[in-house]
Amino acid sequence: MATKKSLCWYVSMVSIIISMVVWNSKPFITESISRNPVDIRNAMSHVKKENSQNVLPILNKQKKINEKYLVYLCDEKRDCGGWGDRQRGIVSLFILSLVWKRTLKILISTPCDIKPYYKPTKEYNWIFTEEELKRLRGKRNKTLDFMGIDEPLFDINLNSSEIADVLYIRTNCYHFLPIAQKYAKFLPAYLKNKGRASVFRESWNRIMIPTDKVLSEVMKIESSGVINSDAKKSGKELVCAHLRTGLTENLYYDYSGFPPVAVTKLWNYIDGHFHNKSRIFVATDHLGIRKSAISKYGTRYIGSYASNVHPDSMRSNLTLACRSQESAYVDQLMLSKCDVLIYYRKSGFSIHASYLKTEWRNIYSIMKNGKSTFSLEEAHYN
Numbered sequence: 001m002a003t004k005k006s007l008c009w010y011v012s013m014v015s016i017i018i019s020m021v022v023w024n025s026k027p028f029i030t031e032s033i034s035r036n037p038v039d040i041r042n043a044m045s046h047v048k049k050e051n052s053q054n055v056l057p058i059l060n061k062q063k064k065i066n067e068k069y070l071v072y073l074c075d076e077k078r079d080c081g082g083w084g085d086r087q088r089g090i091v092s093l094f095i096l097s098l099v100w101k102r103t104l105k106i107l108i109s110t111p112c113d114i115k116p117y118y119k120p121t122k123e124y125n126w127i128f129t130e131e132e133l134k135r136l137r138g139k140r141n142k143t144l145d146f147m148g149i150d151e152p153l154f155d156i157n158l159n160s161s162e163i164a165d166v167l168y169i170r171t172n173c174y175h176f177l178p179i180a181q182k183y184a185k186f187l188p189a190y191l192k193n194k195g196r197a198s199v200f201r202e203s204w205n206r207i208m209i210p211t212d213k214v215l216s217e218v219m220k221i222e223s224s225g226v227i228n229s230d231a232k233k234s235g236k237e238l239v240c241a242h243l244r245t246g247l248t249e250n251l252y253y254d255y256s257g258f259p260p261v262a263v264t265k266l267w268n269y270i271d272g273h274f275h276n277k278s279r280i281f282v283a284t285d286h287l288g289i290r291k292s293a294i295s296k297y298g299t300r301y302i303g304s305y306a307s308n309v310h311p312d313s314m315r316s317n318l319t320l321a322c323r324s325q326e327s328a329y330v331d332q333l334m335l336s337k338c339d340v341l342i343y344y345r346k347s348g349f350s351i352h353a354s355y356l357k358t359e360w361r362n363i364y365s366i367m368k369n370g371k372s373t374f375s376l377e378e379a380h381y382n
């Protein structure tokens with residue numbers, strides 16, 4: 001996870017974003033209005049269509065002559081943070097790879113290889129092929145560590161002849177938006193003049209596709225329980241929350257997570273605002289909160305049942321690591337498919353679930369407010 005310093009910074013940054021409520025938002029959501037289990041794939045095919053209309057494929061061919069690489073690296077040598085940190089690092093390097101015309105590669109080998117869970121798109125094959133690795137043997141490589149320090153990424157000059165052909169970077173970059181803004185003129189239209197949520201979603205969906213293994217788990221959860229037709233008509237049939245307390249982990253910093261005692265207040269909010277036969281999905285790292293949700297909602301509760309362990313703290317047990325990673329991927333995708341999403345504003349995992357939400361409406365953010373309660377507000381993205 002991030003250092004204390006960058007985390008504090010992050011909190012203030014997130015509050016700024018949240019307070020920048022943008023009402024004249026462009027209705028991106030109209031591009032993916034269908035809500036069925038293949039939503040993710042529909043979103044992909046939209047992306048593909050748009051890509052084939054622009055010049056990217058041509059550029060890709062030209063690049064092969066003297067191809068250089070920018071590689072997101074997460075290996076056993078150092079911590080790389082939770083899934084939220086990793087997602088930010090990947091998105092940041094994707095943006096920089098477009099600016100500097102380098103081929104993006106992604107290496108996540110710890111605690112469990114990412115490839116069984118996420119696969120590349122046609123446009124951006126981020127998996128090193130055997131042929132590429134063979135070709136790269138004689139090339140210069142270098143590894144840079146930018147965990148918790150983003151500044152170097154702003155000013156890095158990848159045009160410089162000094163810089164290695166294969167540049168590995170470890171980063172959990174919070175500042176991918178300022179980077180996109182700084183280099184806007186080098187970026188495609190879909191990343192120009194966009195907010196943080198758009199830059200994230202547009203980037204992410206262009207590179208990362210969940211595998212069938214993950215999608216089938218998501219679909220299983222999504223179709224479980226009883227879907228009430230009146231609740232469905234309300235448009236808010238599936239109500240989801242991500243409540244990260246940070247209390248069950250070996251955290252190296254003071255994480256101000258959701259206070260478990262405040263959970264009754266949240267159930268009251270859900271009761272007061274959504275249909276009383278809606279289904280409830282709650283992803284949390286706190287067993288007490290999960291038990292409370294199960295006893296409160298009974299058969300309306302459809303998950304999550306996943307254990308929630310921080311990836312950097314389970315490197316010693318591969319079975320546990322892979323199982324836990326898979327359920328984190330599944331839970332986040334599940335959260336992104338709900339009609340209503342209540343997310344925790346201090347968790348990158350949670351925030352990214354909201355950015356990836358199929359439709360950008362009915363999104364609420366919550367934030368700890370004192371020891372035992374929280375504040376809640378509606379979020380608006382563009």
Ligand SMILES: *[C@@H]1O[C@H](CO)[C@@H](O)[C@H](O)[C@H]1NC(C)=O
Pocket residue numbers: 140141142166
């Ligand atoms: C980087 O270059 C060194 C020296 O040529 C080589 O030993 C090493 O295997 C390379 N590492 C990677 C990850 O390509």
Ligand SMILES: *[C@@H]1O[C@H](CO)[C@@H](O)[C@H](O)[C@H]1NC(C)=O
Pocket residue numbers: 099100159186
């Ligand atoms: C990198 O160099 C190329 C070729 O000189 C130039 O066209 C491009 O604008 C430079 N990129 C950046 C981000 O400065």
Ligand SMILES: *[C@@H]1O[C@H](CO)[C@@H](O)[C@H](O)[C@H]1NC(C)=O
Pocket residue numbers: 276
């Ligand atoms: C659910 O809401 C309906 C309509 O408002 C009401 O008639 C019903 O009693 C409620 N059911 C429960 C279990 O609260």
Ligand SMILES: *[C@@H]1O[C@H](CO)[C@@H](O)[C@H](O)[C@H]1NC(C)=O
Pocket residue numbers: 317318319320
């Ligand atoms: C690894 O985790 C699994 C699942 O929690 C557990 O069953 C197993 O005993 C653990 N192995 C070791 C060596 O701790």
